[in-house]
Amino acid sequence: MSRTVLITGATGTVSTALMNALAGTGVTLRALxxxxxxxxxxxxxxxxDLDDPKTLPPAFEGVQDLWLLTPxxxxxxxxxxNALWAARRAGVERVVRLSVIGAAPDAPNRSGRLHALSDQELEHSGLRWTILRPHWFMQNLLNEADDIAATGTFSLNMDTARVGMIDVHDIAACAARVLLDGPDRHHGRTYTLTGPRSLTFDEVAAELSRAWGRPITYLPVSDEAKRKALLGHGMPAWVADMLEEYAQAYATGWGDLTTDTxxxxxxxxxxxxxxxxxxxxxxxxxGA
Incomplete structure (x- = not known):
């Protein structure tokens, strides 16, 4: 019998890549x-809506596996x-949750501390569970596409940070592997997912230059300048503040790690x- 996988965050980058990775594998995909x-x-x-638990029961009915990604x-x-409560009431067998790199009660950023709360709740939920903690997404570089196309430069408040960045498609492939391997094989495991090497953004710029045959330059900027730019593009202040905390942590060497996972x-x-x-x-x- 085909297992039904409920996908949350279904319109986002990671979940979209996961649905593509699971297409044609025999599982039934359901998107919230x-x-x-x-x-x-x-x-x-x-x-x-994960904000409103009353709306969730119909989506969880008949689901065996939950892919849990919260905004x-x-x-x-x-x-x-809310998702875990709906899952337990519906008899969901397993939850595969997308957390973040370094999630912990003492993480140097609010996102890591909030994710730690949810990770711990899942671990004590009584459900089978697997947690994925990916590093900085390579796809974040797409946010700099307009500046790169127009000026050949991109600006981040990362200073000389080294980051073990990962392609979202690898995150999705790992999530698909866990889901396809069945509910017991990865139960109780937390996987930290990174790319193959830890890079400075000067090194990233050099790789972009080689790939495109034109010079690309990384321009470090202050936290204040980057925050102003993000707010100017309509980003909510809470998210801009969160990204600033990550950048400050990366600048201290916090993200200089890779794994073989x-x-x-x-x-x-x-x-x-x-x-x-x-x-x-x-x-x-x-002109793209």
Whole structure:
């Protein structure tokens, strides 16, 4: 019998990549969305909101596996709690949860501390569980595409930080592997997912330059300058503050780490930033 996997965060980057990775594998995909007009293709659609637990039971009915991804907000632990409560009441067998790198009660950023609360709740839920803690997404570089296309530069408040960044498609592939391996094999495991090497953003710029045959330069900027730019693009202040905390932590060396976990799960090395640069060259071209 096909297992039904409920996908939360279904319109986001990671969950979209996960649904693509699970397509054609024999599982039944069900997507939880707040806005049916934005519903992804290739999945059963259920309308509900993790902010409102009353809307969740129909989406969880008949589900064996929950992919739990909550939005970055002060309400993230509440959203995770609502999902776990609905899962337990519906008889869901397993939860695979997307957490964050370094989630812990003493993490140097509010996101890490909030995710730690939800990780601990899941661990004590009585459900089978696996937690994925990915590093900084290579796809975050796509936020700099307009500046790179226009000026050949990108600006971050990371100073000389080294970061073991990971391609979102590797996160999705690892999540798919865990879900396809069955409910017991990865129970009780927390996996820290990184790319193959820890890079400075000067080194990232060099890889982008090699891939595209034109010079790309990284320009470090202050926290204040980056926050002003993010707010100017409409980012909520809470998220801008959270990203500033991450940048400050990375600048101290907090993100200078890699693991072998992706290779162990997938049987191949994780994708390098050079692979990412080649695949996304069009997004960074003038006029794209």
């Amino acid at each position: 969305v707040r806005d049916e007009s934005r519903a992804p293709q290739g999945a059963e659609i259920r309308v509900g 970055n907000s002060p309400r993230a632990p509440e959203n995770s709690m 992706v290779a162990a799960l997938l049987g191949r090395p994780p994708r390098d930033v050079a692979d990412f640069a080649r695949d996304h060259a069009g997004a960074f071209s003038a």
